[in-house]
Amino acid sequence: MEKECPRVEVLMYLDGELDGEEKEDIENHLKECETCKEHKEFAEALSVIMPTILEPPKEDCPSSLILSLYANECLDKETKRNVDAHILYCDECFKELLVFEKIEEELRSEGRFKEE
Numbered sequence: 001m002e003k004e005c006p007r008v009e010v011l012m013y014l015d016g017e018l019d020g021e022e023k024e025d026i027e028n029h030l031k032e033c034e035t036c037k038e039h040k041e042f043a044e045a046l047s048v049i050m051p052t053i054l055e056p057p058k059e060d061c062p063s064s065l066i067l068s069l070y071a072n073e074c075l076d077k078e079t080k081r082n083v084d085a086h087i088l089y090c091d092e093c094f095k096e097l098l099v100f101e102k103i104e105e106e107l108r109s110e111g112r113f114k115e116e
């Protein structure tokens, strides 16, 4: 099995939050990991549609990016569980999540992400 991918770091990389060694690590990983490359492209495509996606979350809500990853089933187990719990009581995030699920569907049907 491949080892765990640095999903969150990839987003931080996109957001320009990494530098030095961390940034290099991600760049190297992106070169050899198809999954993360797709993941990065997905996040990039989303950030074009929704520029606010790279903004920091408000209060204790998960960030838009986290929600989009959740919709894309790209979260690690623990983060996913946190989001699961959060959307149970946070209507706002739940609605946002629905939007992401829709966007993801549209992106896929546009064929931006090739599927086997």
Ligand SMILES: [Zn+2]
Residues within 6 Å of the ligand: 004, 005, 006, 029, 033, 034, 035, 036, 037
């Ligand atoms: Zn990876």
Ligand SMILES: [Zn+2]
Residues within 6 Å of the ligand: 060, 061, 062, 086, 090, 091, 092, 093, 094
């Ligand atoms: Zn929330």
